[in-house]
Amino acid sequence: MQYTANSLENQWMPFTSNQEFKQTPRLIVKGEGVYFTDHMGGKVIDGSSGLFCCPLGHGRKDIAEAVYEQLLENAYASPFMTSTPGGFELAQKVARILPEPMNHVFFTNSGSESIDTSLKMVMAYHRARGDGQRTRFVSRERAYHGVNIGGVSLSGMVKNRETFTSVMPNVVAMRHTWDPENVFTRGLPEKGAELANDLLRFCEMYGASTIAAVYVEPIAGSTGVLLPPKGYLQRLREICDETGILLVFDEVICGFGRTGSPFAAQEFGVTPDIMTLAKALTNGAQPMGAVAVKDEIYDTICDASPENAIEFFHGYTYSGHPAACAAGIAVQNAYEAEGTFAQAADMSEYFLDGLFSLQDMDCIKDIRGYGMLGAVELKAKGNPGALGTQIQKDLFWNGMHVKFTGDTGCVAPPFISDKSHIDEMIEKLRKTLETI
Numbered sequence: 034m035q036y037t038a039n040s041l042e043n044q045w046m047p048f049t050s051n052q053e054f055k056q057t058p059r060l061i062v063k064g065e066g067v068y069f070t071d072h073m074g075g076k077v078i079d080g081s082s083g084l085f086c087c088p089l090g091h092g093r094k095d096i097a098e099a100v101y102e103q104l105l106e107n108a109y110a111s112p113f114m115t116s117t118p119g120g121f122e123l124a125q126k127v128a129r130i131l132p133e134p135m136n137h138v139f140f141t142n143s144g145s146e147s148i149d150t151s152l153k154m155v156m157a158y159h160r161a162r163g164d165g166q167r168t169r170f171v172s173r174e175r176a177y178h179g180v181n182i183g184g185v186s187l188s189g190m191v192k193n194r195e196t197f198t199s200v201m202p203n204v205v206a207m208r209h210t211w212d213p214e215n216v217f218t219r220g221l222p223e224k225g226a227e228l229a230n231d232l233l234r235f236c237e238m239y240g241a242s243t244i245a246a247v248y249v250e251p252i253a254g255s256t257g258v259l260l261p262p263k264g265y266l267q268r269l270r271e272i273c274d275e276t277g278i279l280l281v282f283d284e285v286i287c288g289f290g291r292t293g294s295p296f297a298a299q300e301f302g303v304t305p306d307i308m309t310l311a312k313a314l315t316n317g318a319q320p321m322g323a324v325a326v327k328d329e330i331y332d333t334i335c336d337a338s339p340e341n342a343i344e345f346f347h348g349y350t351y352s353g354h355p356a357a358c359a360a361g362i363a364v365q366n367a368y369e370a371e372g373t374f375a376q377a378a379d380m381s382e383y384f385l386d387g388l389f390s391l392q393d394m395d396c397i398k399d400i401r402g403y404g405m406l407g408a409v410e411l412k413a414k415g416n417p418g419a420l421g422t423q424i425q426k427d428l429f430w431n432g433m434h435v436k437f438t439g440d441t442g443c444v445a446p447p448f449i450s451d452k453s454h455i456d457e458m459i460e461k462l463r464k465t466l467e468t469i
């Protein structure tokens with residue numbers, strides 16, 4: 034299959050150097066198991082589960098058939114004041130694996146929409162309790178919470194913010210959790226739990242009663258797999274319990290088994306009040322996100338509303354889209370039937386052994402990892418990110434897909450990877466990094 038530069042011109046690509054890409058396209062034309070095929074026929078092993086979306090790998094017939102059958106049966110109905118059965122079934126399946134007492138699930142179409150939806154839920158909850166003066170949000174440096182205005186306001190990545198200056202006011206950021214003293218730590222660092230006290234400092238500075246919620250990714254994924262120090266999430270929970278601030282976990286990457294448990298909340302033993310989800314909810318087969326909340330949040334918002342009135346003035350034309358729900362149900366069935374999260378937990382040691390075996394390479398500044406999520410941070414050369422961008426491309430032509438942020442490659446294999454797939458990924462990483 035041949036593509037000319039002109040034929041690629043019309044699509045404005047997301048988070049991509051359009052001009053460079055259109056000169057040297059990297060098109061994926063097929064996905065099967067843990068492999069992609071590129072437009073020149075090359076085989077590319079998927080080292081990042083697409084964008085952390087595909088624990089079951091690619092080309093699953095059961096998911097495709099579920100979507101196909103749903104589209105034939107009923108492709109669309111309004112989710113406002115009518116509904117379709119799939120959303121209820123999927124919400125029930127997700128609620129079964131959520132930590133108690135999180136039993137209510139609101140559907141969106143992406144992680145970014147989940148974040149913005151959750152911000153509105155936080156506002157609605159506090160207002161319903163007569164606590165509407167809580168207007169300030171706390172997030173963290175080096176956070177990534179998607180690209181809608183709410184998510185950008187919470188995010189801590191300069192490139193994602195500096196062009197877009199009219200974001201939400203009243204957001205302050207705690208320090209991130211990466212500490213040079215913890216380099217090459219496998220699993221959770223011992224040091225750093227006290228960084229959670231940044232939240233306390235904001236309480237002391239602004240008054241806890243003005244703070245609505247604190248947002249964290251349990252493991253900050255997109256900015257390079259920054260792990261929470263031992264005790265850090267627990268400390269955030271304690272401060273929230275003492276002050277009435279809501280704790281929101283953005284589990285868009287961690288959710289659905291990436292840490293070895295269904296959610297990072299269970300893996301780390303800390304239950305948030307609200308959890309944002311997307312990606313592996315449908316194994317990436319349909320765009321979908323979700324927000325899960327504790328019963329108290331759902332009940333408070335619903336109970337505050339006059340009888341028979343709409344309780345939450347929010348929703349998307351495609352909330353709980355039938356095809357997305359069909360994909361989600363098929364995927365959740367597969368996770369359960371195939372023990373997919375246990376597969377991730379079982380393969381984690383082997384994967385991390387492989388990743389940390391690269392530690393001898395001079396070009397590497399740090400390696401981090403937990404579950405089936407790891408990072409290889411390179412020593413920058415020239416402009417920050419220039420080396421990472423080049424290596425991502427080189428890796429692709431050497432037959433491996435890895436998502437880079439700046440100079441850090443985020444390695445997140447599909448959970449169906451066997452040892453030979455992990456070996457192949459580590460070998461391709463080493464071979465490509467040797468060229469630096």
Ligand SMILES: Cc1ncc(COP(=O)(O)O)c(C=O)c1O
Binds near residue numbers: 145148254312
């Ligand atoms: C933690 C986190 N939150 C939110 C998002 C945004 O999700 P989406 O790209 O589906 O809008 C991402 C995407 O990578 C993410 O990693």
